[in-house]
Amino acid sequence: MKCGCARARLGGGAGTNPSEASDVPDIQRVAPERAQPGHRPGRSSIVRGEIGVGETLPPEMQICEMMDVSRTVVREAIRTLTGKGLIESRPKSGTRVRPPEQWNQLDPDVLRWHLETAKIDRYLAKLFQLRSAVEPAAAALAATHAGEDDIARIRAGCDGMDTAKTNEDFVAADIKFHQAIYFATRNEFFWPIAQMFEITLRQSFTIAAPGSHRPRALREHRAVLDAIAAGDAEAAREATVLLLAHSADDLVRIRGREFETPPAPARRKR
Amino acid sequence: MKCGCARARLGGGAGTNPSEASDVPDIQRVAPERAQPGHRPGRSSIVRGEIGVGETLPPEMQICEMMDVSRTVVREAIRTLTGKGLIESRPKSGTRVRPPEQWNQLDPDVLRWHLETAKIDRYLAKLFQLRSAVEPAAAALAATHAGEDDIARIRAGCDGMDTAKTNEDFVAADIKFHQAIYFATRNEFFWPIAQMFEITLRQSFTIAAPGSHRPRALREHRAVLDAIAAGDAEAAREATVLLLAHSADDLVRIRGREFETPPAPARRKR
DNA sequence: CCGCATTTCATTTGTCATACATTATGACAA
DNA sequence: TTGTCATAATGTATGACAAATGAAATGCGG
Numbered sequence: 313m314k315c316g317c318a319r320a321r322l323g324g325g326a327g328t329n330p331s332e333a334s335d336v337p338d339i340q341r342v343a344p345e346r347a348q349p350g351h352r353p354g355r356s357s358i359v360r361g362e363i364g365v366g367e368t369l370p371p372e373m374q375i376c377e378m379m380d381v382s383r384t385v386v387r388e389a390i391r392t393l394t395g396k397g398l399i400e401s402r403p404k405s406g407t408r409v410r411p412p413e414q415w416n417q418l419d420p421d422v423l424r425w426h427l428e429t430a431k432i433d434r435y436l437a438k439l440f441q442l443r444s445a446v447e448p449a450a451a452a453l454a455a456t457h458a459g460e461d462d463i464a465r466i467r468a469g470c471d472g473m474d475t476a477k478t479n480e481d482f483v484a485a486d487i488k489f490h491q492a493i494y495f496a497t498r499n500e501f502f503w504p505i506a507q508m509f510e511i512t513l514r515q516s517f518t519i520a521a522p523g524s525h526r527p528r529a530l531r532e533h534r535a536v537l538d539a540i541a542a543g544d545a546e547a548a549r550e551a552t553v554l555l556l557a558h559s560a561d562d563l564v565r566i567r568g569r570e571f572e573t574p575p576a577p578a579r580r581k582r
Numbered sequence: 583m584k585c586g587c588a589r590a591r592l593g594g595g596a597g598t599n600p601s602e603a604s605d606v607p608d609i610q611r612v613a614p615e616r617a618q619p620g621h622r623p624g625r626s627s628i629v630r631g632e633i634g635v636g637e638t639l640p641p642e643m644q645i646c647e648m649m650d651v652s653r654t655v656v657r658e659a660i661r662t663l664t665g666k667g668l669i670e671s672r673p674k675s676g677t678r679v680r681p682p683e684q685w686n687q688l689d690p691d692v693l694r695w696h697l698e699t700a701k702i703d704r705y706l707a708k709l710f711q712l713r714s715a716v717e718p719a720a721a722a723l724a725a726t727h728a729g730e731d732d733i734a735r736i737r738a739g740c741d742g743m744d745t746a747k748t749n750e751d752f753v754a755a756d757i758k759f760h761q762a763i764y765f766a767t768r769n770e771f772f773w774p775i776a777q778m779f780e781i782t783l784r785q786s787f788t789i790a791a792p793g794s795h796r797p798r799a800l801r802e803h804r805a806v807l808d809a810i811a812a813g814d815a816e817a818a819r820e821a822t823v824l825l826l827a828h829s830a831d832d833l834v835r836i837r838g839r840e841f842e843t844p845p846a847p848a849r850r851k852r
Numbered sequence: 853c854c855g856c857a858t859t860t861c862a863t864t865t866g867t868c869a870t871a872c873a874t875t876a877t878g879a880c881a882a
Numbered sequence: 883t884t885g886t887c888a889t890a891a892t893g894t895a896t897g898a899c900a901a902a903t904g905a906a907a908t909g910c911g912g
Contacts, residue, residue: 371890371891371892372891372892373891381867381868382867382868382869383868383869384654384866384867384868384869385866385867385868387658387892387893388657388658388661388866388867390892391658391661391662391665392661392662392664392665394662395661395662395665395666395689395691396665397690401891401892401893402875402876402891402892403874403875403876403877403890403891403892403893404874404875404876404877404889404890404891404892405875405876405877405891405892406890406891406892407891407892412770413765413770413773414777416686416688416689416774416777417770417771417773417774418686418688418771418774419686419689420667438769438770438771439771441719441723441767441769441771441772442716442769442771442772444719445715445716445718445719445720446712446715446716448715449711449714449715450715453711495683497711499708499711499712500682500687500696500708501687501688501708501709501711501712501778502711502712503682503683503687504686504687504688504774506683507684507686508771641863641864641865642864642865643864651894651895652894652895652896653895653896653897654893654894654895654896655893655894655895657865657866658893658894660865671864671865671866672864672865672902672903673863673864673865673866673901673902673903673904674862674863674864674865674902674903674904674905675864675865675903675904676863676864676865677864677865853912854911854912855910855911855912856909856910856911856912857908857909857910857911858907858908858909858910859906859907859908859909860905860906860907860908861904861905861906861907862903862904862905862906863902863903863904863905864901864902864903864904865900865901865902865903866899866900866901866902867898867899867900867901868897868898868899868900869896869897869898869899870895870896870897871894871895871896872893872894872895872896873892873893873894873895874891874892874893874894875890875891875892875893876889876890876891876892877888877889877890877891878887878888878889878890879886879887879888879889880885880886880887880888881884881885881886881887882883882884882885882886
């Protein structure tokens, strides 16, 4: 058990958090599920990779005394992390960190933890790759599957963008618009992607909006809405492709080259 | 409390191991010793919708005596479900079911529970909608981002399909092939989709394979592999589109019309 | 007497501490 | 090598208390 002389925190953002200290602190790190929006972030060193993949973290009892909480709390935290696929615990061998491929990358919490540690540009780029794949298809499905209420929600998003005064309102309406499209597919497999979209964008909503070209964005959003309302799947797809392309342009313009380059060229075979 | 005279089951905290499968009823995970053989193994009535959205389920103590287990177990189950976004509990008002849009549809367990209750054809159709949206893009990304090891994995899947004797082996190799493509994108947002893909297909792997046209499938899989290995994104995308189209044809032929019709036409507005 | 704010109360979740059961790992012996 | 057992870790049970909160009861002013 070289494990880690009290250094292996379940949620230990160690030095990153200002203030903190005090006597009550680490519980909130351990119990990620209690992380309310307003709560302080620092947690889950697993996502950070501070605890190697496949390696076991200290036994429950040890964790208990490390952060001075009861085993109940520790177990609940473990249960939560297990549910998100981060760890896996078996009776005698302890609790192990599962390989990153297996954990639920779209889970809201996992997403947030990642956002705290990762390069934001890389992350936005990857997110955009997924959006580019999914959202046109979602719009097309929405065109053929949406009900009246779905369309009303989409329109509400559009209108909200129109009448928004503050930047924040604008982004909020924007998010609602896109979410409504995902829901309008009537396909629950698309919904988690909408969730992810919301979280990621809400975390970094200062990035995109200020630099974007609002009138054009509005026009394009409404084009998508119209196509969906008309039930024209192809038009909806194309309008979405256009919207995403311009949105990507905006991001590149604001964030610079780093955004547009693929995250990991890795190999240049051939 | 009309709620549910002993009908309200909490889905147990099965581990998220995708490979675990087996037919161990989850109820035994909640109440291992008390699970009477005679009792129906019905689980998670939440997913079934037996407990209305937004409504509260009975207090913990009541659940305890309902299924004759300790509160610890109930609480762990609740924690698990909370982590998956199915429910939300606050101190005095009880534990409420969250709207389906908010729960983690891609979570392995949620997925399994759904599969047990839903019409399998509908579900496969929806799954296919997502695949059609994502997989071509994933293949294209794989073509530009894959490393040598990624390609080796994809090739291994291909070869496995080639040499497979039993139907089961064939399907397993097939799954591995597609998963490898998702991983090869080097974009973690794509990974959960691969997970979902595995689980769903493993549950219903008897459906697709027997009726599919193996030689053609093999040829098309290898075409995707070649395109990715060559780094040709467009070719990879097109090859995948073709593969999926034929795969859908097979499904329609086997499962009948029900598969190809959209799950919920809902409205035929203008 | 009625309406509204405040207080109190009771219910439910959250946490703690301890004990026991189960299970897999690793060592030891045949 | 193989079978058995000790051991250490998680899984479960139980009972008690703390905290939070919604709702009823109460007090005050109109």
